[in-house]
Amino acid sequence: MLTLQNVEVIYSKVILVIKGLTLEVPEGGIVTLLGANGAGKSTTLKAIAGLLGAERGEITKGGIGFNGHRINDRTPAEIVKLGIALVPEGRQVFEHLTTEENLLAGAHTRRNLAEIRRDIDLVYQYFPPLAARRRIEAGYLSGGEQQMLAIGRALMSRPKLMLLDEPSLGLAPMLVQEIFDIIAQLNQEEKVTVLLVEQNAAMALTIARYGYILENGRIVLDGTAASLRDNEDVKEFYLGLSEVGRRSYRDVKHYRRRKRWLL
Amino acid sequence: MRFLLDELPFFLELLVSGLLIGMMYALVALGFVLIYKASQAINFAQGEFVMFGGFVVAASMRYHGLSLVLSLALGFGAMVVIGLLMERLVLRPLTGRGVIAIIMATIGLASILKGLLLLIWGPLSVNIPLPIREEPVEIFTLLVKLVAVVGAIISLVFLAGFSFLFLRSRLGIALRAVADNQTVAQLMGIDVRHYFALTWVTAGVVATIGGVMWGNMIGADVHTALIGLKVFPVVILGGLTSVPGAVLGGLIVGAVENLAAGYIDPFVGGGTKDFVPYILMILALMVRPYGFFGEQVIERV
Structure with a gap:
């Protein structure tokens, strides 16, 4: 459904952020893109959503394809109309709009008001706390409610593919669990394909079927969620588990060297 | 006491005619507020918009002998074109370069408009004849210029209509979404360029209404642009x-x-x-x- 072929992204004509990234999201799947701060996860999502222009970034090589369309040079609006919705990092709800107005803004590309109303009710079904806050300015919602609103707002464009940028950021573990359950549910019931960017690898690998690990703008590892969960390196550096307890710093250095060499 | 009573009509007359002019300030300020809201850019050319819109109407009537209706259409048309050009030639290339670049561009635009006016029509002040009686009318024993009353009513209609549009319609929601967070508005499929163009076009149109009213009262020339200086205290x-803040500030x-x-x-x-x-x-x-109605930055604690 979504394919990135050897994509290279450069900011301000000099800063190479994504160095030949290839990944694929199959229809109906949940794919996760894991990586540390600054690995290029958000940049990848922005490249797909057509948002690089505003930050003086550009795709200099490779192609992004979505259902047979090449979407490299499309505007964000055109990409939304094709059926891709991005839930941005840090929620970014429209603070001065009410909850309901946020949802209406999410439905900007649609014309049929009756269907929009139906979908607003659907969002309230998935996220009951929002229904009670429909007339409140979104800036005053709690962090969890804002994350729900950001996802609900993205749903309002009836996307075929939803890109989620760290939905767990800054939320309590209980809430993270709840949000992830709902993402899995949306994937099942509303047939929304999901590309999930996360630092919380443990959580992401519970709902994803396939995962990629991004370091320094390159995919260093990919595989099914189960195989990634069992991978020693992933356990050590992304899940924070290891059979021998904490390794010494020397081993870590060794690992880093080895991994660079692999590239 | 006797003195105060004698003074009252004079005071009220000053007050009422001041408030009427204030409505027109508010209308011109509306354009300024919209642009600021949508792009956080300060439009230093708002006064020049008033001048240019007004003068196109004045010159069309006086120098080119066109009818009032046609001249008004030309004046609005010119400002719509300038608004669209502003978006296409200035804002779009400056995307992602920060607000200061846009603000400087508006200062440049102000000079260009002034220069254009002098270049095309020269420095003479031109009056805009409107089919409104010149003599003051009496309202509750107060003498008021009729054109000021008409101007205030037109301003009021425009401001009310716009507030309604801004708050209730889907267009308004999209515009406010752009104002709130441009990048995320794009993610909703909102083409922010259209909305920037819309704010500039609106600013030009409301300025033209102001320019015509002032052109009728005191004549249109380059100095009409000084109205722009009043817009700052208003906003x-x-x-x-x-x-609503612009209305209150204007009054x-x-x-x-x-x-x-x-x-x-x-x-x-x-x-x-x-x-x-x-x-x-x-x-x-x-x-x-933050002003009387300014948006305070929402901080969650």
Whole structure:
């Protein structure tokens, strides 16, 4: 459904952020893109959503394809109309709009008001706390409610593919669990394909079927969620588990060297 | 007591005509507020918009012998074109370069408009004849210029209509979404370029209405652009982002400057109108930096 072929992204004509990234999201799947701060996860999502222009970034090589369309040079609006919705990092709800107005803004590309109303009710079904806050300015919602609103707002464009940028950021573990359950549910019931960017690898690998690990703008590892969960390196550096307890710093250095060499 | 009673009609006349002019300030300020809201850019050319829109109408009638309706259409048309060009030629290439670049561009635009006007039509002041009686009318024993009343009513209709559009319609929601967070608005499929263009076009259109009214009252020429200087105190008083704030700010500035001019000018020989609004503005900044209705930044704690 979504394919990135050897994509290279450069900011301000000099800063190479994504160095030949290839990944694929199959229809109906949940794919996760894991990586540390600054690995290029958000940049990848922005490249797909057509948002690089505003930050003086550009795709200099490779192609992004979505259902047979090449979407490299499309505007964000055109990409939304094709059926891709991005839930941005840090929620970014429209603070001065009410909850309901946020949802209406999410439905900007649609014309049929009756269907929009139906979908607003659907969002309230998935996220009951929002229904009670429909007339409140979104800036005053709690962090969890804002994350729900950001996802609900993205749903309002009836996307075929939803890109989620760290939905767990800054939320309590209980809430993270709840949000992830709902993402899995949306994937099942509303047939929304999901590309999930996360630092919380443990959580992401519970709902994803396939995962990629991004370091320094390159995919260093990919595989099914189960195989990634069992991978020693992933356990050590992304899940924070290891059979021998904490390794010494020397081993870590060794690992880093080895991994660079692999590239 | 007797003195106060004698003074009352004069005071009320100053107050009422000040408030009427204030409505027109508010209308011109509306354009400024919309642009600021949508792109956080300060439009230093708003006064020049008033001047240029007004003068196109004036010149079409006086120099080219066109009818009022046709001249108005030309004036609005010119400002719509300028608004669209502004988006296409200035804002779009400057995307992602920061607000300062856009603000500087508006200063440049102001000079270009002034230069164009002098280049094409010369420096003479031209009056715009409107089919409105020149003699003042009496409203509750007060003498008021009819054109000021008409101008205030048109302003009111426009401001009310716009507030409604802004709050209730889907277009308004999209515009406010753009104002709130441009990048995320794009993610909703909102083409922000259209909305920027819309704000600039609206700013040009409301400025033209102001320009025609002033052109009728005091004649249109390059100095009409000085109206732009009044817009700053108006929007600072009201809070840069608020339409009702612009109305309140406009009324206050209009009334205060007119009263000050009426009472102080005879002693100092004129000029009070030009600085009193700024004294007000500075006071307002000290007491309420966000203005009366300005958006305070929401901080969750």
